[in-house]
Amino acid sequence: MFYRAMGKTFISLIINVTLFSICYYHNVLAQNSFKKQFDKPRVGLLDKRTTMKQSVDVSGSNSSTLTFSRDEINTQYLISPGDILEISVWGEPEMKETITVRPDGYISYFLIGDIKAEGKTIEKLKEEITRKLSKYIRAPHVTVIGRKFNSQKSSVIILGAVVHPGRYLIQKDTTLVDLIAMAGGFKYDYKMHAGYNLTASYFSRNNKLVPINFSSLFKKGDMSQNIRLQPGDFVYIASTEERSVYVLGAVRKPKKEIFESGMTLVNAIASAGGFAFGAKQSNVYIVSNGLSNPKVKKVNFSEIIKGNEQDICLSPGDIIYVPRSFLSKISELPNRIIPFLNVIIKEHEAF
Numbered sequence: 001m002f003y004r005a006m007g008k009t010f011i012s013l014i015i016n017v018t019l020f021s022i023c024y025y026h027n028v029l030a031q032n033s034f035k036k037q038f039d040k041p042r043v044g045l046l047d048k049r050t051t052m053k054q055s056v057d058v059s060g061s062n063s064s065t066l067t068f069s070r071d072e073i074n075t076q077y078l079i080s081p082g083d084i085l086e087i088s089v090w091g092e093p094e095m096k097e098t099i100t101v102r103p104d105g106y107i108s109y110f111l112i113g114d115i116k117a118e119g120k121t122i123e124k125l126k127e128e129i130t131r132k133l134s135k136y137i138r139a140p141h142v143t144v145i146g147r148k149f150n151s152q153k154s155s156v157i158i159l160g161a162v163v164h165p166g167r168y169l170i171q172k173d174t175t176l177v178d179l180i181a182m183a184g185g186f187k188y189d190y191k192m193h194a195g196y197n198l199t200a201s202y203f204s205r206n207n208k209l210v211p212i213n214f215s216s217l218f219k220k221g222d223m224s225q226n227i228r229l230q231p232g233d234f235v236y237i238a239s240t241e242e243r244s245v246y247v248l249g250a251v252r253k254p255k256k257e258i259f260e261s262g263m264t265l266v267n268a269i270a271s272a273g274g275f276a277f278g279a280k281q282s283n284v285y286i287v288s289n290g291l292s293n294p295k296v297k298k299v300n301f302s303e304i305i306k307g308n309e310q311d312i313c314l315s316p317g318d319i320i321y322v323p324r325s326f327l328s329k330i331s332e333l334p335n336r337i338i339p340f341l342n343v344i345i346k347e348h349e350a351f
Helices: 002-039 043-053 070-075 122-133 176-182 214-220 265-271 301-306 330-348
Strands: 055-058 066-069 084-089 092-100 106-109 113-116 142-148 155-160 166-169 196-205 234-239 244-249 255-258 284-288 295-299 319-322
Touching: 070 122, 084 122, 092 106, 113 122, 122 142, 155 176, 155 330, 176 214, 176 234, 196 214, 196 330, 234 330, 244 265, 244 330, 255 265, 255 330, 265 284, 265 301, 265 319, 284 330, 319 330
Parallel strands: 155 234, 244 319
Antiparallel strands: 055 066, 084 092, 084 142, 106 113, 155 166, 196 234, 244 255, 284 295, 284 319
16 A cells, blocks of 8 residues: 555656646746747837938038938938939839939929929929829839938038037928027036026028027027028027137137137237238227127227227137228127138037
8 A cells, every 4th residue: 555655646746747847848938939029120110210320421512521311311301402313213214313403493304394393302302203203104103312412501500509519401490499409409517517608609690690689588488589590590509618719800810719817909919910901900899798799899909009008808708800991880790700700610610
């Protein structure tokens, strides 16, 4: 009886171990299968990310080379004269053509003749070509690819105290607030307690000052200051850590000079190589507090040199402007300064 009972117990133990092993094996298989499914590339999402990472070089003459995603190019970039497009129709190899947008903004294509391209996105142009070709070809599958772009025609530049300064593509309804967001917002260094100076920031269009009150817009929410951008606009966000003075106008070397304690007007003019031919030395202007709401001091430099007047102590951020002709109104001053200032800032920021 004892051996019979031991035999039954042993058999039962073997059965239980076998069942446990089978269950464990199936469980491991299930886990490995789930892990493989989880680790397997999710094609849709991965394809989308890959597509977004594909980039297109956008180059303009005398401008930096920019990189944008293919999606941005197709849906945001506005076609301009000089852009080079490749147009093709699936199944119609003879209809593949590389076309340059003419100065009048039009292109010519098989069967449909002239079509306006300027001011349209690539996606919109493709839809219009498809619609016109459908009169001659049943359900045409049209592809439009941008091969080379004149980015300056549909872009703006923002430099200074923003997270991502540079050139940005714009649409017809892009605003100043949109641009700041596109540039990552204002830059602030918490360790150095250094940030942005809205008072000294400025906005220029066609080398002329646009009277924007940055403080009212971004601190008080005055949306009347949130203007729509136009291609070629330039925005500069000044820094609270500005430690320079600008010497502009009729000097031999217009420049941005590092401010040093005790720097004077004579020092600044000397650092810029002195006066250029035709400089009005009796009408030198010192501008502080930015260009939107400037504080202007007119100085007779000739009298300072003669010792009849005291030299002027400068402050960080001051702009010294030496004209070649007399100003009839002080209000003309910002627009005289802007062309010089834009060039100096772009050179300084290697743009």
